[in-house]
Amino acid sequence: xxxxxxxxxxxxxxxxxxxxxxxxxxxxxxxxxxxxxxxxxxxxxxxxxxxxxxxxxx
Amino acid sequence: xxxxxxxxxxxxxxxxxxxxxxxxxxxxxxxxxxxxxxxxxxxxxxxxxxxxxxxxxxxxxxxxxxxxxxxxxxxxxxxxxxxxxxxxxxxxxxxxxxxxxxxxxxxxxxxxxxxxxxxxxxxxxxxxxxxxxxxxxxxxxxxxxxxxxxxxxxxxxxxxxxxxxxxxxxxxxxxxxxxxxxxxxxxxxxxxxxxxxxxxxxxxxxx
Numbered sequence: 043x044x045x046x047x048x049x050x051x052x053x054x055x056x057x058x059x060x061x062x063x064x065x066x067x068x069x070x071x072x073x074x075x076x077x078x079x080x081x082x083x084x085x086x087x088x089x090x091x092x093x094x095x096x097x098x099x100x
Numbered sequence: 101x102x103x104x105x106x107x108x109x110x111x112x113x114x115x116x117x118x119x120x121x122x123x124x125x126x127x128x129x130x131x132x133x134x135x136x137x138x139x140x141x142x143x144x145x146x147x148x149x150x151x152x153x154x155x156x157x158x159x160x161x162x163x164x165x166x167x168x169x170x171x172x173x174x175x176x177x178x179x180x181x182x183x184x185x186x187x188x189x190x191x192x193x194x195x196x197x198x199x200x201x202x203x204x205x206x207x208x209x210x211x212x213x214x215x216x217x218x219x220x221x222x223x224x225x226x227x228x229x230x231x232x233x234x235x236x237x238x239x240x241x242x243x244x245x246x247x248x249x250x251x252x253x254x255x256x257x258x259x260x261x262x263x264x265x266x267x268x269x270x271x272x273x274x275x276x277x278x279x280x281x282x283x284x285x286x287x288x289x290x291x292x293x294x295x296x297x298x299x300x301x302x303x304x305x306x307x
Contacts, residue, residue, distance in 0.1 A: 072186070076189055076190055079186070080135075080193055080194070082134070083133075083134040083135040083137075083138065083190065084133075084135055086134055088133050088134055090132055
């Protein structure tokens with residue numbers, strides 16, 4: 043593995059600390075990603091056959 | 101003459117899970133939401149994990165650590181697991197907040213919870229059998245944890261043979277069986293409606 047990616051990966055994980063709470067940046071990013079997908083799954087409208095019919099009639 | 105056990109089992113199956121319920125071609129309108137798709141996404145990731153895992157098992161570490169195609173399958177196996185857990189956790193959040201155990205669906209919820217725990221055990225043994233420095237580090241950290249619980253003699257995380265057999269033989273069978281039961285329970289009871297969609301009295305499914 044060469045280049046910027048190996049430089050990026052080849053060091054200790056960065057940790058964030060707030061008092062008793064400690065979490066690595068990578069774990070925090072994965073949790074935030076899952077929360078974002080969860081929110082999108084709730085709020086983004088699901089495509090339906092009615093939408094397809096409407097777009098065809100237009 | 102009493103009925104044979106085969107006939108009893110067949111009649112019970114047909115009463116509880118007729119083929120129309122097992123392979124439906126229609127779903128309730130409330131299912132048209134992205135949050136209802138994450139169970140199937142989880143199953144798709146599991147199918148990818150099993151398929152790539154079978155290839156890895158046949159070819160062995162001398163192949164998947166060295167050749168480019170072997171590394172590709174190894175990575176596919178690893179990243180399928182990452183997606184599997186992301187999808188499963190979002191599926192779990194969705195079902196928790198819609199209280200998916202309503203309407204006589206307790207067993208569906210419980211089998212899902214047990215599948216989650218079995219997945220963690222399977223993934224953990226997978227991390228232990230990577231046969232690299234990462235797995236060496238994880239196993240020696242975990243060894244202290246298991247010894248502190250007093251179970252290190254029976255579940256020795258530094259025993260590669262034991263962990264490999266648990267990962268490729270025992271745990272996938274357990275997880276596979278629980279998943280099949282979970283999906284059959286979903287088909288039997290139907291997909292749970294959102295809390296604000298239908299009054300609870302209309303959601304009840306008779307056992």
